[in-house]
Amino acid sequence: MSIVLNHTIVPASDKQAAATFFAELMGLAVSAPSGPFAPVAVNDDLTLDFDDRADVAPGHYAFLVDDDTFDAVLHRLSTWPAVDYGSGVENGWDRRINHLGGGRGVYVRDPNGHSYELFTAVP
Template identity: 75%
Template sequence: MEITLNHLIVPAADKDVAAAFLAGLLGLDVGAPSGPFAPVRINDGLTLDFDDRHHAQPGHYAFLMDDGTFDALLSRLGADPSVEYGSGPWHGWDRRINHLGGGRGVYVRDPNGHSYEFFTAVP
């Protein structure tokens, strides 16, 4: 059996707000509560479980996606001026994308200070 990452606990100040933020960015749904967690199923093999029982510690989460999914994400970002995003890591939240590694990428800051990185594979 190969080893795969199945789930990850994401510390949040408010698990429901944090889960809804990421799910909204990706066009996904927040799942039914699972114990103390607000789960967001990213794909068939990975769920992020948002947890507000402990102190929120900002982290970095990176997602590789296809071009169509990336374009849909950019459309949602452009429609919400309150969301901080940008080409980071050197230019911060400049509301632009980058071309690091030859693909396209963008960083998004969530309400808990997490940095989400979304990028495409090199064409």
């Protein structure tokens, strides 16, 4: 059997708000609570379990996505003026995309400071 990441905990100051932000960004749904978590199923193998924490250390979560998903995320971002996103760490939140690895990529900052990276080709 290969190794598959099944779930990971995403710390948040407000788990429901953080799960909702991520789900809406990615075109997904927040599932029913599972224990103390607000889960979002990313695909058949991976669930992000958002959990309330007093201290949130920002994390980085990277996702390889298809072109249609990338386009849908960019469209949603264009309608969310208060959300920081950009082409890369060195460029800040310049509201642009990058073209690393022959594809397209973007970084999105969530309200807890987490960085979601979406890319269409492996750099």
